Every structure is written in structure tokens, then in C-alpha cells.
Amino acid sequence: MHVVDLATTTRRELNQQLHALAADTNDTHWRIDNPEGQHALVAGLDAPVTVEIMGHAGYYCAGMNKLATVIIGGNAGVGVAENMMSGTVHVKGDASQSAGATAHGGLLIIDGDASARCGISMKGVDIVVKGSIGPMSAFMAQSGTIVVLGDAGEALGDSIYEARLFVRGEVKSLGSDCIEKEMRPEHKQGLRKLLQDAGVSEEVSVDEFRRYGSARQLYNFHVDNAAAY
Amino acid sequence: MDAENIPQTLPRMSATFDPHSLAEIRRAAATGIYDIRGGGTKRKLPHFDDLLFLGASVSRYPLEGYREKCATDVWLGTRFAKKPIHLKIPVTIAGMSFGALSGQAKEALGRGATIAGTSTTTGDGGMTPEERGQSETLVYQYLPSRYGMNPDDLRKADAIEVVVGQGAKPGGGGMLLGQKISDRVAAMRNLPMGIDQRSACRHPDWTGPDDLEIKIEELREITDWEKPIYVKVGATRPYYDVALAVKSGADVVVLDGMQGGTAATQDVFIEHVGIPILAAIRPAVQALQDLGMHRKVQLIVSGGIRNGADVAKALALGADAVAIGTAALVALGDNDPVHEAEYQAMGTTAGAYDDWHEGRDPAGITTQDPALASRLDPVVAGRRLANYLSVLTLEAQTIARACGKSHLHNLEPEDLVALSIEAAAMARVPLAGTDWIPGGQGL
Numbered sequence: 226m227h228v229v230d231l232a233t234t235t236r237r238e239l240n241q242q243l244h245a246l247a248a249d250t251n252d253t254h255w256r257i258d259n260p261e262g263q264h265a266l267v268a269g270l271d272a273p274v275t276v277e278i279m280g281h282a283g284y285y286c287a288g289m290n291k292l293a294t295v296i297i298g299g300n301a302g303v304g305v306a307e308n309m310m311s312g313t314v315h316v317k318g319d320a321s322q323s324a325g326a327t328a329h330g331g332l333l334i335i336d337g338d339a340s341a342r343c344g345i346s347m348k349g350v351d352i353v354v355k356g357s358i359g360p361m362s363a364f365m366a367q368s369g370t371i372v373v374l375g376d377a378g379e380a381l382g383d384s385i386y387e388a389r390l391f392v393r394g395e396v397k398s399l400g401s402d403c404i405e406k407e408m409r410p411e412h413k414q415g416l417r418k419l420l421q422d423a424g425v426s427e428e429v430s431v432d433e434f435r436r437y438g439s440a441r442q443l444y445n446f447h448v449d450n451a452a453a454y
Numbered sequence: 455m456d457a458e459n460i461p462q463t464l465p466r467m468s469a470t471f472d473p474h475s476l477a478e479i480r481r482a483a484a485t486g487i488y489d490i491r492g493g494g495t496k497r498k499l500p501h502f503d504d505l506l507f508l509g510a511s512v513s514r515y516p517l518e519g520y521r522e523k524c525a526t527d528v529w530l531g532t533r534f535a536k537k538p539i540h541l542k543i544p545v546t547i548a549g550m551s552f553g554a555l556s557g558q559a560k561e562a563l564g565r566g567a568t569i570a571g572t573s574t575t576t577g578d579g580g581m582t583p584e585e586r587g588q589s590e591t592l593v594y595q596y597l598p599s600r601y602g603m604n605p606d607d608l609r610k611a612d613a614i615e616v617v618v619g620q621g622a623k624p625g626g627g628g629m630l631l632g633q634k635i636s637d638r639v640a641a642m643r644n645l646p647m648g649i650d651q652r653s654a655c656r657h658p659d660w661t662g663p664d665d666l667e668i669k670i671e672e673l674r675e676i677t678d679w680e681k682p683i684y685v686k687v688g689a690t691r692p693y694y695d696v697a698l699a700v701k702s703g704a705d706v707v708v709l710d711g712m713q714g715g716t717a718a719t720q721d722v723f724i725e726h727v728g729i730p731i732l733a734a735i736r737p738a739v740q741a742l743q744d745l746g747m748h749r750k751v752q753l754i755v756s757g758g759i760r761n762g763a764d765v766a767k768a769l770a771l772g773a774d775a776v777a778i779g780t781a782a783l784v785a786l787g788d789n790d791p792v793h794e795a796e797y798q799a800m801g802t803t804a805g806a807y808d809d810w811h812e813g814r815d816p817a818g819i820t821t822q823d824p825a826l827a828s829r830l831d832p833v834v835a836g837r838r839l840a841n842y843l844s845v846l847t848l849e850a851q852t853i854a855r856a857c858g859k860s861h862l863h864n865l866e867p868e869d870l871v872a873l874s875i876e877a878a879a880m881a882r883v884p885l886a887g888t889d890w891i892p893g894g895q896g897l
């Protein structure tokens with residue numbers, strides 16, 4: 226285990242050390258002490274290592290993550306795991322706005338709540354929120370899955386494309402072009418897998434969730450007039 | 455007087471309800487939808503043509519044309535980046551998306567820019583291997599949509615441009631209509647094929663200058679503080695936008711005037727939102743000067759740059775470099791009269807063709823149709839672009855030498871006068887033959 230104390234090491238030094246890791250590094254386990262809410266911590270990782278942050282993180286923690294597993298002991302600021310490509314980011318506390326924004330892959334687990342715009346413009350990531358998510362979540366969400374054990378705020382899935390949303394609690398309102406959809410066996414199967422990955426398959430059953438997705442009515446703007454645009 | 459000899463009132467067209475306005479009313483009435491098109495503003499605006507250089511005379515010495523050196527190079531990103539960019543000429547190729555443009559066109563832009571010693575820029579939709587491969591210096595755009603955004607490409611780029619807005623549509627997002635969403639474009643953008651794709655107008659994970667500062671910090675951390683970070687804004691409130699971009703930590707500010715082209719936007723947006731680049735440069739430079747950052751944070755301006763005189767005028771007003779979009783496409787072969795028969799068949803004519811969003815470009819540039827795109831030979835087209843860039847530079851040097859400057863960057867507002875009161879006020883140079891600069895010297 227490699228321990229970096231941010232009380233004595235700068236964020237720049239930490240990130241640089243992590244970026245220098247080779248894909249087959251033996252330094253696979255890192256612990257970061259005293260994060261004190263600094264921004265852009267462990268952003269841009271590109272190696273299969275596990276990094277545990279012992280406290281709160283600021284904006285864009287684990288931004289653009291590839292391959293790495295990042296565990297945030299406390300809360301995470303705006304844009305945690307934004308544009309993640311692969312790997313896992315696990316927030317033990319709550320997450321601020323735009324959690325998992327535009328992320329292409331990997332798994333983002335939030336044990337607490339996530340604020341507004343969770344999964345905005347997501348492009349393939351899987352997000353499991355054990356608490357609730359704020360308004361305008363999954364705005365223009367392109368693909369991937371959001372699973373919410375609690376409730377969802379206003380305008381869920383506004384202008385959504387092909388992403389799948391599973392909410393166990395209440396949805397305050399659906400955004401434009403987002404509708405409730407039938408839960409077919411394949412959806413339940415995918416959901417079950419994600420609940421397992423997030424370690425909550427014992428606590429909740431897939432039958433408690435409802436599925437939401439795109440009505441696909443906004444996909445082609447006034448299609449009758451397409452040639453005249 | 456007999457009735458036959460009464461002079462007839464000639465039919466008179468209204469200047470207000472001119473043929474274009476009338477046709478647009480009828481088109482709107484028939485279709486119920488606004489007009490979407492590519493390109494920039496088409497109406498006449500105060501522009502660089504309204505400025506003139508005062509060559510050297512008794513009070514100033516010229517430099518010998520063809521003999522005495524007039525340098526043209528520019529450094530970009532010297533503020534924070536460990537690896538700033540050094541270009542041979544102060545004319546860069548603006549960001550234009552793969553999707554809007556064919557793969558061949560993107561490759562040609564890279565080839566031409568590389569021969570000329572300048573940079574090219576990706577666009578909405580991400581980086582293609584063709585353009586990375588052919589561009590010695592490639593700027594990677596970081597846009598609200600984040601289509602195709604990927605950290606490997608970010609690390610492969612030579613600079614990063616955070617796009618806040620564009621001159622053609624400040625405050626607007628992008629659109630790429632279904633006709634152009636081919637398999638490849640759809641896959642790069644992670645969207646179903648054939649749908650109308652809208653690019654967001656706001657970034658998904660930051661709002662306002664305080665957040666932008668942290669976003670830039672993140673981009674720097676991810677790329678280990680190596681790459682210059684540009685911030686691109688459409689010209690609207692240039693003094694404040696430039697000041698805030700500097701405050702947010704930009705190395706370079708890209709300022710795009712309303713003449714700037716776009717791949718596709720509502721005509722009403724193109725023609726009525728934003729200000730001409732002529733009016734935007736001085737307030738932008740003033741913001742840099744007020745912050746003690748002129749020449750430390752570099753300013754790239756764009757929007758309607760056509761020739762070396764435009765380049766020289768933009769630099770004289772205080773820009774460090776310019777960017778070209780439309781002119782580069784024309785150099786590749788866009789709107790070339792050789793395709794006139796095909797333009798006619800589409801109800802338009804060479805020079806006016808702007809339905810770039812439909813993807814039927816006979817020149818093979820603004821299309822994803824493989825047959826049309828294959829008409830553009832990237833090597834030949836790249837050579838044409840390089841020639842054109844060389845002429846822009848030679849022309850700008852000609853003017854600079856006549857003004858006695860040994861570097862294009864030594865051109866200054868004092869070398870200029872204006873032909874119209876509007877241009878004098880906007881560019882803050884005197885009306886020709888007077889010492890009158892109308893308007894305030896402030897914002």
C-alpha cells in the first residue's frame with residue numbers, strides 16, 4: 226500500500242505520480258490521506274489500481290477515469306467521475322451536481338444522494354445511487370443506465386436518448402420525451418446485475434423498480450419538413 | 455393632358471420588404487419552420503474592409519519588400535503550459551467538426567495546415583485518426599456536448615480549446631441533422647443513426663467563471679500542465695468575457711465574431727445574435743491590457759477573415775493570431791463554380807450554397823455521403839489550402855513592411871484609419887483624414 230498524505234504532498238505531485246504508473250504496475254493500492262476537499266484529485270487515471278481517498282473530495286474527483294477503482298470515503302463535489310471511460314468510482318457519502326456527467330463507461334456507485342443533473346449527457350456509464358437524485362438528472366442521457374434506490378427530482382430524463390433509468394421511489398416529474406416503460410425480463414436481468422455490482426442485491430428486489438426511457442418523439446425534428454430545414 | 459401622356463409610376467420594390475424578406479415570409483407560411491443553414495452572416499456588416507493602413511512616408515520608414523525580414527511566427531500558451539505552441543504563421547484553422555465535414559475534408563485541413571506550419575482544430579464529435587495523423591499541431595475542442603470526448607485523445611492533442619460559444623450562434627448549441635449521421639458519426643457520438651443530433655449549449659458540469667476555473671484546473675491536471683488551454687467565446691460582451699476567461703486561467707482566448715461560419719444553425723440566429731469581429735477586438739484587447747495580460751494571454755480572433763489585409767488588420771488591432779473556417783473550406787473547393795450544374799439542380803448557385811446540413815455538398819466537404827466525400831482528394835485539397843495560407847501570410851507581410859514593421863506583431867492601431875464613422879468607433883481608430891475617433895475609449 227502506497228500512502229500519500231496531502232497535508233505534505235501537493236495534488237500536482239500526487240496526480241503526476243499516478244499518471245506515471247504503467248499498466249502493469251505493482252503499486253496497485255494507494256491511500257490518500259487529508260484530501261480536504263481538493264479539486265481534480267486523482268483525475269485522469271489510466272491504470273488498474275485502487276485508490277482510496279480518506280475523506281471528502283472537491284470538484285471532478287476521478288474525472289475521466291480509465292481502469293482504476295477509486296473509493297471516496299466522504300462526499301464528492303461537482304462532476305465526480307465526469308467522462309469516466311472505465312473502472313469504478315465509489316462515493317461513500319453524497320455527491321454534488323453532475324455526478325457521472327458524460328461518462329462513457331465504468332460503474333459509479335453513490336451510497337448517499339446525488340444532486341441535480343446526475344448522469345447528464347451520459348454516454349454509456351452505469352450509475353447506481355443508493356439514495357435519491359436531484360432535478361434534471363439524466364438530461365440528454367445518451368446511453369448507459371442509472372439505478373436509483375430512492376427518489377428522482379423534477380424533469381427526470383429530459384430530452385433523453387437511449388439511456389435506461391430505473392427508479393425505486395418516486396419520480397417528481399418526467400422531462401420532455403421521457404416516459405415510463407415496461408419492465409421486461411431483459412431489463413430485470415440487467416438491473417439485477419447492477420444491483421449485485423453495487424452490493425445491494427440482498428437489500429432490494431428488481432420488482433420494486435420502475436423503468437423510464439425515451440419516447441423517441443424528439444429524435445427527428447418535424448420529420449415532415451426534413452428536406453426544408 | 456390626354457391620358458396616354460401621363461407618366462407611369464414605376465413598380466417599386468420596398469427596401470424593407472425586399473425580395474429576400476418576402477420569399478422568407480412565404481416560405482415560413484408554407485412550411486411552419488424556420489430556415490436552417492450553414493455559413494456565416496450574409497448581410498453587409500462593418501468589417502475590416504472599412505479600415506485602411508497608413509503606409510510609411512516621411513515620418514515613418516518602410517522595410518524593403520522581399521529583402522528585409524518581416525517575421526510571422528507566434529507563440530501560443532506561454533502563460534501556464536509547459537509545452538506552448540510555436541506556429542510559423544499567425545493564421546490557424548478553426549474548429550470544424552467531423553460530422554459537419556467529411557473525413558477527407560478534415561484530413562485535407564490537417565495536411566494544409568501542417569505544410570504551412572500552423573495548427574488545425576477538431577470540433578464537435580471528437581478527434582479522427584485521419585486528422586491527428588495529418589496535423590502536426592492539433593487543438594482538441596472540449597465542447598458542451600462532449601461527443602467523442604475521450605482522455606486518450608485529450609492526451610494526444612497539442613492544445614485544448616474549451617468552447618463556450620461561437621460567433622455564428624453565441625448562446626446556442628449545435629445541430630447535425632439526421633441526413634449526416636452516418637454509422638461512423640453515430641458511433642463516435644454514441645447516438646442512434648439517422649436521428650437529428652443536438653449539441654448542448656451549456657457545459658454539463660460547470661456554470662460560470664468560478665466553475666470554469668476549476669474545470670481548467672482539472673484539464674491541466676489530467677494533462678500534467680503540458681498543454682495550452684484556450685477558451686473560445688462568441689463575440690457578444692468581449693471585454694467581460696475575455697476578462698473572465700483570463701481570470702479562469704486560460705492561456706489563450708479565441709474570440710469569434712458574428713461573421714463566423716457554422717455547420718448549421720437557424721438563419722435568424724446567424725444574422726441577429728452577436729457582434730461583428732471589428733467591434734469586438736478592441737474591447738478584448740483592452741481587457742487584456744487592463745489585466746496586464748496583453749501578449750501574455752494570447753488572443754486569436756476569427757469571423758470573416760478572407761485575405762492578408764484582414765489578417766494584418768486583426769493583428770494591428772491587437773490580436774496575436776487569427777483563425778479561419780469558411781475561407782479554409784473555400785480553399786479546399788467549397789462553393790467552387792466547377793460544380794455549378796449541381797448547385798443549380800439544388801436551386802442555388804456557386805457562392806450561395808449553404809445547405810451544408812443536408813449533406814449533399816457536390817464538393818465533398820460538408821457531407822458524410824461516401825460517394826460525394828470521395829470527390830475530395832485530401833492531398834490535392836491540402837496543397838490548395840497550404841497555398842492559400844501562404845498567400846495570406848505574404849499579403850500580411852507586404853502590408854507590415856510598408857508600415858515599417860519587422861514582425862507582424864509590431865503592427866498597431868496607429869497604423870490604421872477608418873473609412874466610416876461606424877468602423878472608426880468600433881475599431882477605435884480615427885476616421886481617415888481626421889483625428890476623430892467617435893465614441894468613448896471605454897467599453
Ligand SMILES: Cc1cc2nc3c(=O)[nH]c(=O)nc-3n(C[C@H](O)[C@H](O)[C@H](O)COP(=O)(O)O)c2cc1C
Nearest residue numbers: 548549550551577578714715717757758778779780
Ligand atoms: C462547417 C463548419 C463547422 C464548424 N464547427 C465548429 C465546431 O465544431 N466547433 C466550433 O467551436 N466552431 C465550429 N465552427 C466555427 C469555426 O470554428 C469558426 O469559429 C468560424 O468558422 C470562423 O469564422 P469564418 O468561418 O468566417 O472564418 C464551424 C464552422 C464551420 C464553417
